Amino acid sequence: MGFRQTGVARAMPVLGFVCLFGSVAFASLGSDITSIEADQAHMQASRKILTAAQYTAHEIQSADGMLVREYVSPAGRVFAVTWRGPWMPDMHQLLGEYFDQYTQARQVQSQMHAGRGPVRIEQPGLVVELAGHPRSFVGRAYLPDQMPAGVQVEDLK
Secondary structure (H helix, E strand, O other), X not given: OOOOOOOHHHHHHHHHHHHHHOOOOOOOOXXXXXXXXXXXXXXXXXXXXXXXXXXXXXXXXXXXXXXXXXXXXXXXXXXXXXXXXXXXXXXXXXHHHHHHHHHHHHHHHHHHOOOOOOEEEEEOOEEEEEEEEOOEEEEEEEOHHHOOOOOOHHHOO
16 A cells, blocks of 8 residues: 655644544444445445455445445454545544544654654554545554454555
């Protein structure tokens, strides 16, 4: 995933607004596969299912340009989520029970490293990467300890 080092710091107010008031819902990390249909309906989006040997990726595409891929293990759990689109998705909805862990790590990181560039949060059991600027955001969040054997981070696009 190509993370460019432009505009993240300028986009933080937009990020905050979208996270607080975003109306798009997605399955959260660690949830089960049944939540994906609800996400598709809420987004009024199309869904395409991509299969690989170790996982199934549910690609949800909205008419306004948001693309979300939810990676589901053979056990039926969402172990990763990727996104790209004109805005940041609702991180609370994406990360579910991991949102507080992400938020705390992000606050610490912001205090230690003010500036622009991509964001990478690496916590026990959680990795979040995001970058972009208004009208062009990309990111991924995954649970390394729940990734099926043989799946590489590079597979999560």
